[in-house]
Amino acid sequence: MNSPPTGLWIVVLLGCCIGCAVPTGSGADGSGAAATASGTLQITGSSTIAPLISEIGKRFERRHPGVRVEVQMGGSSRGAADARRGLADIGMVSRALNEEEADLHAFAIAADGVCVIVHADNPVASLSDRQIAAIYRGEIDNWKQVGGSDHAITVVNKAEGRSTLEIFAEYFGLESSQIHADVIIGDNRQGIKTVAGDPNAIGYVSIGTAQWDRDHGAPIRLLPAGGVEARVQHVASGRYPISRTLNLVTRTQPSGIAKQLIDFAQSPEVHDLIEELSFVPLPR
Amino acid sequence: MSRFRVDDWVGGILRSLSLVACVLVGSIAGFLVLESLPALRTLGPRLITDSQWYPAADATGGSFGLLPMIVGTLAVTAGAVLLAAPAGVASAVFCQFYAPRWVAAWYRKLIELLAGIPSVVYGFWGLVVLAPQVARLHPPGFNLLTGMLIVGLMILPTVMLVVEAALAAVPRSYIVGAAALGLGRWSIVRNIVLPEARGGIITGVVLGMARAVGETMAVVMVCGNVVRVPRGLFDPVRTLTANIALEMGYALSIHRSALFASGLLLLVMAAGMILALEWVQRQSVGQGAG
Amino acid sequence: MQVVLRWLTDRRSWTDRGASVVLWLTAVIISGVFVWIVGDVVWHGMGQIELAFFLQSPAQAGRAGGILPVLISTLGILIVALAVAVPLGIGTAVWIAEFTRRDGLWAMFVGRSLDILAAVPSIVFGLFGNVLFCNLLGLGYSILAGGLTLSCMVLPILIRTLESGLRHVPNDYRLAAAALGISKTRCTVSILLPSAAPALAVGLVLGIGRVLAETAALLFTSGYVDRMPRSLLDSGRSLSIHIYDLSMNVPGGEANAYATALVLVLLLLVINGVAVGLADRWPGRAAPGKR
Numbered sequence: 001m002n003s004p005p006t007g008l009w010i011v012v013l014l015g016c017c018i019g020c021a022v023p024t025g026s027g028a029d030g031s032g033a034a035a036t037a038s039g040t041l042q043i044t045g046s047s048t049i050a051p052l053i054s055e056i057g058k059r060f061e062r063r064h065p066g067v068r069v070e071v072q073m074g075g076s077s078r079g080a081a082d083a084r085r086g087l088a089d090i091g092m093v094s095r096a097l098n099e100e101e102a103d104l105h106a107f108a109i110a111a112d113g114v115c116v117i118v119h120a121d122n123p124v125a126s127l128s129d130r131q132i133a134a135i136y137r138g139e140i141d142n143w144k145q146v147g148g149s150d151h152a153i154t155v156v157n158k159a160e161g162r163s164t165l166e167i168f169a170e171y172f173g174l175e176s177s178q179i180h181a182d183v184i185i186g187d188n189r190q191g192i193k194t195v196a197g198d199p200n201a202i203g204y205v206s207i208g209t210a211q212w213d214r215d216h217g218a219p220i221r222l223l224p225a226g227g228v229e230a231r232v233q234h235v236a237s238g239r240y241p242i243s244r245t246l247n248l249v250t251r252t253q254p255s256g257i258a259k260q261l262i263d264f265a266q267s268p269e270v271h272d273l274i275e276e277l278s279f280v281p282l283p284r
Numbered sequence: 285m286s287r288f289r290v291d292d293w294v295g296g297i298l299r300s301l302s303l304v305a306c307v308l309v310g311s312i313a314g315f316l317v318l319e320s321l322p323a324l325r326t327l328g329p330r331l332i333t334d335s336q337w338y339p340a341a342d343a344t345g346g347s348f349g350l351l352p353m354i355v356g357t358l359a360v361t362a363g364a365v366l367l368a369a370p371a372g373v374a375s376a377v378f379c380q381f382y383a384p385r386w387v388a389a390w391y392r393k394l395i396e397l398l399a400g401i402p403s404v405v406y407g408f409w410g411l412v413v414l415a416p417q418v419a420r421l422h423p424p425g426f427n428l429l430t431g432m433l434i435v436g437l438m439i440l441p442t443v444m445l446v447v448e449a450a451l452a453a454v455p456r457s458y459i460v461g462a463a464a465l466g467l468g469r470w471s472i473v474r475n476i477v478l479p480e481a482r483g484g485i486i487t488g489v490v491l492g493m494a495r496a497v498g499e500t501m502a503v504v505m506v507c508g509n510v511v512r513v514p515r516g517l518f519d520p521v522r523t524l525t526a527n528i529a530l531e532m533g534y535a536l537s538i539h540r541s542a543l544f545a546s547g548l549l550l551l552v553m554a555a556g557m558i559l560a561l562e563w564v565q566r567q568s569v570g571q572g573a574g
Numbered sequence: 575m576q577v578v579l580r581w582l583t584d585r586r587s588w589t590d591r592g593a594s595v596v597l598w599l600t601a602v603i604i605s606g607v608f609v610w611i612v613g614d615v616v617w618h619g620m621g622q623i624e625l626a627f628f629l630q631s632p633a634q635a636g637r638a639g640g641i642l643p644v645l646i647s648t649l650g651i652l653i654v655a656l657a658v659a660v661p662l663g664i665g666t667a668v669w670i671a672e673f674t675r676r677d678g679l680w681a682m683f684v685g686r687s688l689d690i691l692a693a694v695p696s697i698v699f700g701l702f703g704n705v706l707f708c709n710l711l712g713l714g715y716s717i718l719a720g721g722l723t724l725s726c727m728v729l730p731i732l733i734r735t736l737e738s739g740l741r742h743v744p745n746d747y748r749l750a751a752a753a754l755g756i757s758k759t760r761c762t763v764s765i766l767l768p769s770a771a772p773a774l775a776v777g778l779v780l781g782i783g784r785v786l787a788e789t790a791a792l793l794f795t796s797g798y799v800d801r802m803p804r805s806l807l808d809s810g811r812s813l814s815i816h817i818y819d820l821s822m823n824v825p826g827g828e829a830n831a832y833a834t835a836l837v838l839v840l841l842l843l844v845i846n847g848v849a850v851g852l853a854d855r856w857p858g859r860a861a862p863g864k865r
Binding site: 081100 | 336338339411412415416419423424425426504505508509510520522529530531532533534535536
Binding site for chain 3: 305309371374397400445449450473493495529547
């Protein structure tokens with residue numbers, strides 16, 4: 001064969017690739033180890049908190065020129081894992097830390113309630129906690145059994161692992177394996193759209209999102225829980241019984257700009273951002 | 285060794301380039317195997333034999349049965365391909381042989397556009413528009429049928445455009461010759477053009493099917509996502525891809541590894557389906573059609 | 575009227591007519607559905623589109639303001655993906671079609687690899703890209719990583735369509751070139767590739783469509799940041815991720831989600847037009863236009 005062997009070409013190609021990667025590798029932001037020294041904060045985790053931290057980060061950047069706050073999604077568990085492994089400076093976790101994550105430091109920045117929603121056309125105005133639990137267990141499967149019309153109930157549940165599901169299940173005394181769902185959804189907005197599109201559906205989502213959508217025309221109704229009406233204000237006052245905190249987590253006690261950002265996120269200066277996104281600021 | 289030196293050099297360079305594809309696939313497969321090893325080792329056949337999918341962070345508690353979702357993926361893919369393949373071929377034939385030039389141009393433009401619409405938009409449309417319509421047949425509207433329709437819609441452009449390119453490459457002399465012999469338009473298409481373009485048609489269907497198997501966002505929004513073997517078109521299903529998308533962000537240790545194992549399984553299934561289709565193509569090809 | 579009369583009275587068989595009806599019906603139904611979808615996007619998105627939308631940055635988590643940084647990031651990802659995938663794709667397709675035996679081991683290997691690559695779910699690509707490009711190669715969440723990941727996804731489409739196109743070029747061309755004493759390389763570059771340019775156009779269109787439509791893979795590689803990227807190494811979100819975030823994550827983001835989707839559709843129109851035009855005008859092609 002006259003041409004150089006394939007092997008040689010492969011080596012040349014690989015060499016070019018590696019050669020390109022090395023200089024960029026050393027100059028890249030936010031890769032590998034946490035980069036507090038150079039003024040970039042990597043924050044990853046829950047997609048629920050991501051828009052909020054993104055906005056808080058932008059306001060923080062305006063106060064501290066030279067700092068870059070980079071927010072990425074990936075889920076609460078990934079946020080905790082990345083914080084622990086040093087791939088991120090701060091993790092976003094939209095639930096309380098569990099036992100395996102007890103080694104991390106958590107800082108609550110907002111609260112979020114969980115409420116049950118039905119379609120606005122559904123004549124049923126409220127359900128007792130026992131009834132809701134029975135519906136989700138599949139013991140009640142027709143609206144007429146709880147005072148509504150004669151239609152099968154479409155039960156909407158959240159996917160496993162979501163903190164909303166865990167809080168819902170814990171409050172109503174359900175094991176997730178007991179729940180008989182007709183539709184399983186991922187995000188809050190998907191839940192709202194599903195219920196809004198089906199007059200016989202029942203589901204549960206974050207209160208803030210539901211309230212905002214309802215006030216802007218979505219045909220849903222928020223049901224009270226434990227006798228308390230589902231309103232963001234009632235979550236803030238503590239009267240509403242089903243809620244969760246949104247947390248920022250770090251591996252070690254935070255310092256430097258990470259600490260400044262966390263303090264900023266917990267300060268009253270960002271309460272308007274929190275409320276804009278329909279979460280509940282925590283009293284200091 | 286070829287007549288010209290340059291051909292040898294160019295051939296060598298190109299051969300190395302094409303190995304990139306193999307290296308890529310190898311890396312991805314290797315990556316999947318690596319990440320799923322813990323699950324494969326501890327769970328092993330439980331991934332198929334467990335009756336349900338209630339993953340827990342440790343292997344002893346919880347069940348990790350993938351079978352309902354395997355069926356879900358197969359059902360959605362098969363349905364989507366069954367819808368999109370004839371529709372795509374029909375559209376391509378329409379564009380090439382039946383439509384006036386300006387109609388064909390517009391139709392093609394529309395289809396090209398649809399190849400680029402994000403799956404989020406398709407999913408959203410399915411969630412807000414299509415599902416309520418299907419719900420009128422059988423509430424709720426989040427089931428296998430809706431999934432098949434949406435995914436079929438999504439892969440239609442791929443099938444149609446590739447098949448059309450194949451149809452366009454059929455030598456004009458064949459068509460003119462057949463017309464001179466007095467064959468009607470449909471006869472020409474059915475007996476001369478389609479067989480000649482068979483290779484391209486299979487390519488289009490294969491690419492479409494590959495896309496269908498890998499589709500994630502849209503199926504999450506319309507299929508219902510309940511882990512259950514569907515017993516009819518109106519049962520909710522969860523595909524393997526939807527499962528990965530829904531749970532990856534929240535999964536730890538063995539659960540995460542099990543998700544990667546499902547990804548590996550998906551790859552094997554897809555490879556199997558594609559190889560089967562190509563075997564069919566090889567069996568029937570005699571003449572030089574691509 | 576005349577057309578209808580002629581259609582009814584000429585000597586075509588009824589099978590022929592039946593086929594014609596079925597095909598037209600199919601086309602009408604499909605157009606109808608697609609116009610429904612695109613129309614939905616246009617209808618809801620029209621209200622927000624104004625010049626400021628294209629020139630400002632997102633505010634209030636994207637519910638207000640514009641999408642300029644997102645547009646720039648998307649274009650960056652597209653350019654990187656194409657810059658890597660097109661040469662690689664053309665090279666591989668040419669090699670499979672021209673330089674190697676059809677039933678040889680090499681061709682089989684590469685062919686099967688490509689098909690399997692085409693079937694990898696986008697989310698797996700995202701995770702893979704995250705590990706390879708972001709972590710191992712040290713690019714972090716960046717446009718470069720996103721573009722490279724997407725080029726992997728687009729490669730099978732490009733290669734398969736171009737290979738198909740090359741195979742359909744009549745063998746006479748190759749024989750004539752050999753008879754004239756032209757090297758295979760020269761023949762490919764000057765004769766075969768221009769003839770197969772329409773197939774390349776199809777591959778490009780499908781590939782570009784795939785890049786712009788991809789969400790899951792980019793979430794893990796080019797990321798979520800909605801700021802103006804300073805370089806290819808910065809994280810930047812694509813239009814599709816912006817749409818996903820606004821419609822699924824941010825309360826009240828729907829209006830802008832529709833508007834962004836509309837912008838994406840317009841972008842597609844423009845880019846597709848350019849791609850097809852370029853392929854038609856490939857140096858050496860007889861005349862532009864006819865596909």
